[in-house]
Amino acid sequence: MANTMKSSAVSLAGKKRNKGKSWTSQFVRNYQLHLFMLIPIAYIIIFNYVPMFGIQIAFKNFSPGKGIWGSPWAGLVHFQTFFKSYQFQRVIVNTLRISIYSLLVNFPLPIVLALMLNTVRNARFKKTVQTVTYIPYFLSMVVVVGMLVQFLNPMTGVYGTVYRLITGSASYPPSIIQKPGSFIHLYVWSGVWQYLGWNSIIYIAALSGVDPQLHEAAQIDGASRFKRILTVDLPAIIPTISVLLILNAGSLMSVGFEKVYLMQNNLNLMQSEVISTYVYKVGLTSGMGNFSYATAIGLFNSIINCILLVLVNWLSKKTSENSTSLW
Amino acid sequence: MKKSVLAILVILCMVTGIVAGCTQTPTTTGGTTTGGTTTKGTTASGTTGTTSASGPQVTAPGELPVTTEQVTLTMGIQQNVRVADYEDNFMTKMVLDECGIELDFVLFPTDQPLQKVQLMVSSGEVLPDIIHFGFSDAQRASYGADGVVLPLNDYMDNLTFWYNQADMDAEEYEMIKILGTSPDGNFYGFPAYMNGLGDVIQYMTNINRTWLNTLGLEMPTTTEEFRNVLIAFRDQDPNQNGQKDEIPFMAGPAWSGNVWQEIINCFVYWDPWYSTSYFNVTDGTLWAPFITDEWRDAMRYLRGLVQDGLMSELSFSITGEEMRALVDLTPEQTDTVGVVGGHYIVLWASGNEHVYNWDVLPSLKGPAGVTYQPTRTPNYQFSTFITKDNKYPEISFRMFDYWWEEKRSLITRYGEPGVHWDYYKDDPEGFKAKYPYLAAGAVAQGLDFGKHTQIPDVQNPWTSTEPHKSIWNAHFCCGLPSRTYSSGVSVAPIAANWAEAKEKGLGTEAHRLYMNVNYYQLRNGLEPEQTAKRLLFTQEEEAAINEMRTTINSYIGETVALFATGAMDIEKDWDAYVQTLKDMGLDTYLQTSQAAYDRMYK
Structure with a gap:
């Protein structure tokens, strides 16, 4: 609150000062600042805008020998191949299912954790929990999946050993990792374990900015601890939540490649084949590498993501009172 | 991951692609794109015409060195961690001494070498004179059709010598021809052939x-x-x-x-x-x-x-x-x-x-x-290429052919003769006395004696745990048909059955070999x-x-x-x-x- 007031004051002062001066003299006056901006602008142009020309290979039959510009145009052939592909429906449905489930679970839990940690009074306990929960974030995905597979191995893993210990039988339990239906749960909940702590950091930061006076006032009014979470803490981080939700919606069509690919096996393929793994298999590993096809699917994916982002942003603007949105 | 891979690829392609856009016209109009007939004309006249003016000349097939004057060629090869140095290397020096070719290496990264090669090609960079890389059949055909690598049809017919002397059957030569000829009728990659009997059985x-x-x-x-x-x-x-x-x-x-x-x-x-x-x-x-x-x-x-x-x-x-x-x-x-x-x-x-x-x-x-x-088909590779930027294609080709000589082929795989392995023909009597056990295995293949063997207790550079300066650790243009390749190990059973193996009290290594050989005995020929x-x-x-x-x-x-x-x-x-x-x-x-x-x- 205090911050926003301060910043608006600054901008007001700025407006007054700049009145009557031309744009150019202003530019010259602040040239140091503009020079600073040059670096990020160059970065964005070189690494984000220039590569966009490469998108054209989605509409070409790319051949490395001829290069991007020299390859012959192919029109929308690659998009048609994808839409007609037998795998189209499967990969879209799987991608959306994994992504939405993941969002529903992974999005609210860090908020809950952050609110809970914020209420804890013992600073040392709070710090310990925070550290313990975010450390898995730094593990490599290969290691995480390797651990998962090893723990759940019915013969040599912890799961098999514990199962045999409890039931007292010598035979091995059924394999969890093989069940097609269990893939999505393993994927999402191992993700919770890995990212919960890390994702909650931003909310903890936002919560630390809540004015203590508000809490005091609520306490005087007789609000309970839980009431204070609902009426003071939660509203304070609503803007953060909605911005993150918008950003998350923008990547709804992209499920990370690495983890899915590592967790795939022939038995769960019907649930685990997603857009990114399909692109990898068809576009990059088979035959001579079908880059145009891979790019076409990637482009299709990005367009859907972009539409979703704009849509959710628009919704958020419409529905929230202080119109939280990205732009 | 997918995103980042794609992004990096696109970025790099683009950055370099812009440069390529300006320089591309001259490079793709080489005339080699049109297929067999036109290229035949150009290269045939090239052999006698243009290069005869001055500079290094190619010598006749079978002659060493392969060039009248020493030339320097660049060679692109995937870096292997086992090789400590490519330039200060036994094989590289041998090429200089015997062929009169000094090789400069362009190393493709061990990790994702294909990207590096594709970028070099699509950016229009000057390519190494020779590329040794295991493209897929489809990629090979594509690079050939785009004129990035030269067709070798004429050279295969006229410039080979040692290639024709390998200890293999007419069917094997025929197979090399079938598998090496791309659908446009051209032969782009110089063959390497390995047929190890121990690798034949697909399932164990x-x-x-x-x-x-x-x-x-x-x-x-x-x-x-x-x-x-x-x-x-x-x-x-x-x-x-x-x-x-x-x-x-x-x-x-x-x-x-x-x-x-x-x-x-x-x-x-x-x-x-x-x-x-x-x-x-x-x-x-x-x-x-x-x-x-x-x-x-x-x-x-x-x-x-x-x-x-x-x-x-x-x-x-x-x-x-x-x-x-x-x-x-x-x-x-x-x-x-x-x-x-x-x-x-x-x-x-x-x-x-x-x-x-x-x-x-x-x-x-x-x-x-x-x-x-x-069964696993013998390993036919077509992974050595003469690129469009090569000024001495005939001389390069003569060097490829040179590697098909039996001893040279064995060097590419086993290292320095006398240090890592012994060659039968170097000293037949000494070899027989030193390795008497090789006879049985060799006779089973219709040979008098094994052609080579690794020297016991010496680390083979191919699988060495320590970096070495002996070979390139690549299947470089070698001709290793089974009678050459597999004559250094026994392919006759050590024991006829498990009981006998057990009775003989063989060591674990021998028992393993017993299994390997028996797989071949029991399972070959069921195709x-x-x-x-x-x-x-x-x-x-x-x-x-x-x-x-x-x-x-x-x-x-x-x-x-x-x-x-x-x-x-x-x-x-x-x-x-x-x-x-x-x-x-x-x-x-x-x-x-x-x-x-x-x-x-x-």
């Missing part, structure tokens, strides 16, 4: 011989007997620890180990080794084994094994490391697995005495009395007359079937697992399965493959 299935003996069972020879043995393994406590902890049968993806693929071969021939073709061929007509009734019977059999707890359902998802954990046990642990697929190299650590328990499972006869054993393993497609064909082939191949692997574990019902879902394959484009895929097959073999 090990059976626990101690268990068989404990239960007084015979070695199974049919699928029915195999099933009975597994039942006994399941029920009769063969490891005698009083617990029902046995896993009768574990298949899986270890090298040479997908036993469920082998089981299918007891019903119908199917070789999934080359992903470019899953088809069989009879009288020149391709057909799909995976929609036949035999395949369906194979699925029923597999389902029966899984259903009755004979075959672990983990067989379809287990990783190689997990399989190893099950059998590569410490001396105190008892075996819990009865039958396991895989090569001894990957399943048991060197020196582990558990390997004594294991024996070779022969190929099983199916209910129809047939059995097939897909149909005709196979369609490696098909070469035109670029149009490749573009048309790429997507459906990937989808179909993946779907087959998936449905075998689903049928076997019961997630799909063989009786009810079979028609839907066949229909799905058709929907995925099986007919088009089959027709296109037939066209490719006809082009290659008719």
Whole structure:
């Protein structure tokens, strides 16, 4: 609150000062600042805008020998191949299912954790929990999946050993990792374990900015601890939540490649084949590498993501009172 | 991951592509794009015409050095971590001394070398004179058609010498010609050929011989007997620890180990080794084994094994490391697995005495009395190229040919003669006296004596754990047919059977060798007359079937697992399965493959 007031004051002062001066003299006056901006602008142009020309290979039959510009145009052939592909429906449905489930679970839990940690009074306990929960974030995905597979191995893993210990039988339990239906749960909940702590950091930061006076006032009014979470803490981080939700919606069509690919096996393929793994298999590993096809699917994916982002942003603007949105 | 890979690729392609846009016109109009006939004209006249003016000349085939004046050539090669230095290297110096060629190396990164090569090509950079890289057949054809690498047709006909002297049969030469000729009729990659008899057998299935003996069972020879043995393994406590902890049968993806693929071969021939073709061929007509009734019977059999707890359902998802954990046990642990697929190299650590328990499972006869054993085709590679920027194509080619000389070929694989290995022809009498045991193996191949052998207790640079300066660790243009390559190891059985091996009290290493050799003895020669393993497609064909082939191949692997574990019902879902394959484009895929097959073999 205090911050926003301060910043608006600054901008007001700025407006007054700049009145009557031309744009150019202003530019010259602040040239140091503009020079600073040059670096990020160059970065964005070189690494984000220039590569966009490469998108054209989605509409070409790319051949490395001829290069991007020299390859012959192919029109929308690659998009048609994808839409007609037998795998189209499967990969879209799987991608959306994994992504939405993941969002529903992974999005609210860090908020809950952050609110809970914020209420804890013992600073040392709070710090310990925070550290313990975010450390898995730094593990490599290969290691995480390797651990998962090893723990759940019915013969040599912890799961098999514990199962045999409890039931007292010598035979091995059924394999969890093989069940097609269990893939999505393993994927999402191992993700919770890995990212919960890390994702909650931003909310903890936002919560630390809540004015203590508000809490005091609520306490005087007789609000309970839980009431204070609902009426003071939660509203304070609503803007953060909605911005993150918008950003998350923008990547709804992209499920990370690495983890899915590592967790795939022939038995769960019907649930685990997603857009990114399909692109990898068809576009990059088979035959001579079908880059145009891979790019076409990637482009299709990005367009859907972009539409979703704009849509959710628009919704958020419409529905929230202080119109939280990205732009 | 996908995003980032794509992004990096696109970024790099773009950044360099802009440069390429300006310089491209001259590079792609080389005239080599049009195919065999035009190139023949240009290169033939080039040999006598342009280069005769001045500068280094190529010498006659079979003559050394290969050039009249020393030349410097650049060579692009994938960096191998085992090689400490490419320039200060035994092989490099040998080329300088004998061929008169000084080689400068352009090293492609060990990790993702293909990207580096593709970027060099698409950015229009000046390419190394020679590229040694294992492109796929389709990539080779594409680079050839785009004029990036030169066709070698004329040189193959006129400039070869040592290539023609290799100890191999006319059929092998013919095969090199068939597989090396791209669909446009041109020969782009200079061949390297390796045929090691130890690598021929595609599937190795090990059976626990101690268990068989404990239960007084015979070695199974049919699928029915195999099933009975597994039942006994399941029920009769063969490891005698009083617990029902046995896993009768574990298949899986270890090298040479997908036993469920082998089981299918007891019903119908199917070789999934080359992903470019899953088809069989009879009288020149391709057909799909995976929609036949035999395949369906194979699925029923597999389902029966899984259903009755004979075959672990983990067989379809287990990783190689997990399989190893099950059998590569410490001396105190008892075996819990009865039958396991895989090569001894990957399943048991060197020196582990558990390997004594294991024996070779022969190929099983199916209910129809047939059995097939897909073999790994000899390794034909076409991975050495003369690029469009090479000023001395003839001289380069003469150097390729030079590597086909027998001793030079062995050097590319085994290192420095006299240091890492001994060559028979260098000192026949001394060699015979030093390595008397080589005779048996060599005679079995129709030779008087082994042609070479590694010197015992010296690290082979190919697999060395320490970086060396001996060879390039690449299959560089070598000609190693089986009589050359495999004459350095014994291919005659050390022991006729497991009991004899045990009686002789051979060391673990010898027991492992016994298994390897017996696989070859028991399983070689069980392939149909005709196979369609490696098909070469035109670029149009490749573009048309790429997507459906990937989808179909993946779907087959998936449905075998689903049928076997019961997630799909063989009786009810079979028609839907066949229909799905058709929907995925099986007919088009089959027709296109037939066209490719006809082009290659008719």
